[in-house]
Amino acid sequence: MTGQAVRVEGLTRSFDGRAVLHDLRLDIRPGEFVALLGRSGCGKSTLLRVLAGLDRDISGTVLVPRRKAVVFQAPRLMPWKRVWPNVVLGLPGRPERALAERALAEVGLAHRSTAWPRTLSGGEAQRAALARALVREPDLLLLDEPFGALDALTRVTAQRLVGELWQRRGCAVLLVTHDVEEAVLLADRVLVMDDGVIAHEERVDLDRPRALTDPRFAALRAALLARLGVDTATGTT
Amino acid sequence: MSTSHAPPGSPEHDMSPISADGKAVDATSAPAAPALETLRPTAARRTRIPRWLRRTTGPLLLVAVWQLLSSTGVLSTDVLASPGRIARVAADLIDDGSLASAMGTSLRRVALGLLLGILIGGGLALLSGLFKVGEDLVDAPVQMLRTVPFVGLIPLFIIWFGIGETPKVAVITLGVTFPLYLNVYAAIRGVDAGLVEAGESLGLTRRGLVRHVVLPAALPGALTGLRYALGVAWLALVFAEQINADAGIGFLMVQARDFLRTDVIVVCLIVYAFLGLLADFLVRSLERLLLRWRPTFTGR
Numbered sequence: 001m002t003g004q005a006v007r008v009e010g011l012t013r014s015f016d017g018r019a020v021l022h023d024l025r026l027d028i029r030p031g032e033f034v035a036l037l038g039r040s041g042c043g044k045s046t047l048l049r050v051l052a053g054l055d056r057d058i059s060g061t062v063l064v065p066r067r068k069a070v071v072f073q074a075p076r077l078m079p080w081k082r083v084w085p086n087v088v089l090g091l092p093g094r095p096e097r098a099l100a101e102r103a104l105a106e107v108g109l110a111h112r113s114t115a116w117p118r119t120l121s122g123g124e125a126q127r128a129a130l131a132r133a134l135v136r137e138p139d140l141l142l143l144d145e146p147f148g149a150l151d152a153l154t155r156v157t158a159q160r161l162v163g164e165l166w167q168r169r170g171c172a173v174l175l176v177t178h179d180v181e182e183a184v185l186l187a188d189r190v191l192v193m194d195d196g197v198i199a200h201e202e203r204v205d206l207d208r209p210r211a212l213t214d215p216r217f218a219a220l221r222a223a224l225l226a227r228l229g230v231d232t233a234t235g236t237t
Numbered sequence: 238m239s240t241s242h243a244p245p246g247s248p249e250h251d252m253s254p255i256s257a258d259g260k261a262v263d264a265t266s267a268p269a270a271p272a273l274e275t276l277r278p279t280a281a282r283r284t285r286i287p288r289w290l291r292r293t294t295g296p297l298l299l300v301a302v303w304q305l306l307s308s309t310g311v312l313s314t315d316v317l318a319s320p321g322r323i324a325r326v327a328a329d330l331i332d333d334g335s336l337a338s339a340m341g342t343s344l345r346r347v348a349l350g351l352l353l354g355i356l357i358g359g360g361l362a363l364l365s366g367l368f369k370v371g372e373d374l375v376d377a378p379v380q381m382l383r384t385v386p387f388v389g390l391i392p393l394f395i396i397w398f399g400i401g402e403t404p405k406v407a408v409i410t411l412g413v414t415f416p417l418y419l420n421v422y423a424a425i426r427g428v429d430a431g432l433v434e435a436g437e438s439l440g441l442t443r444r445g446l447v448r449h450v451v452l453p454a455a456l457p458g459a460l461t462g463l464r465y466a467l468g469v470a471w472l473a474l475v476f477a478e479q480i481n482a483d484a485g486i487g488f489l490m491v492q493a494r495d496f497l498r499t500d501v502i503v504v505c506l507i508v509y510a511f512l513g514l515l516a517d518f519l520v521r522s523l524e525r526l527l528l529r530w531r532p533t534f535t536g537r
């Protein structure tokens with residue numbers, strides 16, 4: 001493993017003969033926060049599902065830690081379980097409620113631990129999904145556009161929360177996102193995916209907490225947007 | 238939004254300049270206020286009459302009209318006995334214990350048939366819903382057999398099982414099996430793949446997935462199947478009891494037919510209906526208990 005949290009080499013995944021991931025290479029250091037950008041349909045979710053072990057129809061080498069957790073774009077809580085049993089679902093043995101409560105408290109949801117998932121707001125449900133991932137104490141946290149469905153204000157809060165949790169937990173994170181600003185705000189390294197490979201990589205050496213007003217921030221954002229084929233002169237996303 | 242409607246010194250200004258095509262050309266003119274309606278809270282809109290009273294009014298009215306028609310002679314006793322007479326006959330049947338024993342026999346048949354049907358239909362559905370091999374082996378034959386009307390099998394059952402309890406229970410079992418199978422199978426196959434994937438990502442084993450994700454997700458469909466199966470069970474009971482029965486509500490009815498006792502027949506029909514309602518109520522309660530998590534439209 002040579003001290004890596006993720007090691008992927010020559011990864012290929014095809015759907016009906018069309019290679020969505022093609023000889024892809026990716027390394028993530030332990031504790032590193034990596035953001036993954038790319039056009040819609042370029043294979044980001046596919047890569048994430050492979051890393052999560054949900055898709056084994058692959059060729060190539062994929063090394064991932066045994067303890068990993070996923071947060072999907074939709075919260076995917078089991079509607080027939082209250083919040084706290086949802087959080088500890090799948091943990092070995094008979095997990096205590098206190099364990100779930102602690103994780104819920106970490107995402108600011110302690111007061112909703114006995115609620116039914118359908119009574120949660122979108123942001124609350126997504127935070128519950130985050131608690132469910134954290135309670136597994138993952139060495140690798142995989143986030144597939146976890147804030148995509150949230151409104152702008154809630155998104156800012158959720159981003160901050162993920163940043164804090166990552167700093168506290170020190171796990172490696174792979175965040176798939178459409179939002180260049182979000183990527184630059186949170187990540188140590190931003191990857192751009194294209195044609196089934198990591199086509200570009202940008203190191204973000206800004207001090208945390210990062211300010212959107214920092215000129216270096218704006219420069220990075222513009223560079224990444226240009227990589228994604230968006231002309232920043234005519235306006236940004 | 239500005240609160241001053243018109244610039245001072247030009248009071249008439251905001252209505253006048255209208256262009257030839259009818260559009261206001263003056264940007265400062267305020268749009269006409271739309272007519273407003275009051276949205277009353279639901280509590281105020283609800284009627285004062287309690288729900289149970291509203292629900293019982295309809296049937297009571299029906300009975301009243303029926304009694305009226307009978308007592309005025311429009312409806313003769315040979316066609317249909319009057320509600321009053323039916324009530325008296327029912328009281329007699331209850332008093333001499335014949336109704337209770339008939340109900341006991343019939344209930345036992347339904348319960349047994351239902352139990353067997355649930356075991357067989359549910360078991361087969363789990364097999365073909367959860368396992369690819371099970372689907373290949375089970376689904377095709379069941380889908381084929383499903384098209385055979387189960388009532389048509391009664392003569393065959395009599396030859397096979399004689400005229401005792403067995404053919405009656407068998408008919409009910411058969412009637413119950415298919416709706417249950419179809420609903421449970423469809424429910425299992427209709428489980429949200431996203432939730433299954435989430436369960437997998439949480440490290441659930443195959444057994445854990447079935448127990449915590451697939452079965453709870455399939456439960457609403459399974460209960461719909463159960464409700465439907467109950468309806469069929471009652472239907473099957475009526476058919477089964479008309480043939481060679483020596484006990485049960487159906488037997489009581491056949492006897493009454495031979496003596497042209499419309500009153501007894503109606504009592505039996507009411508008992509059937511009542512038992513059906515009771516069964517439906519039981520499943521509804523089960524649904525309310527087991528599906529509390531479900532966001533449902535409860536009606537207005």
Ligand SMILES: Nc1ncnc2c1ncn2[C@@H]1O[C@H](COP(=O)(O)OP(=O)(O)OP(=O)(O)O)[C@@H](O)[C@H]1O
Nearest residue numbers: 015016020038039040041042043044045046047178
């Ligand atoms: N199960 C599948 N069967 C066939 N094709 C698939 C399947 N899953 C994904 N694809 C295809 O693979 C490609 C990559 O899909 P993927 O979901 O990874 O995209 P993405 O980068 O996550 O896009 P988005 O940003 O819109 O979520 C798409 O063209 C998609 O149509």
Ligand SMILES: [Mg+2]
Nearest residue numbers: 044045046144
């Ligand atoms: Mg995606």
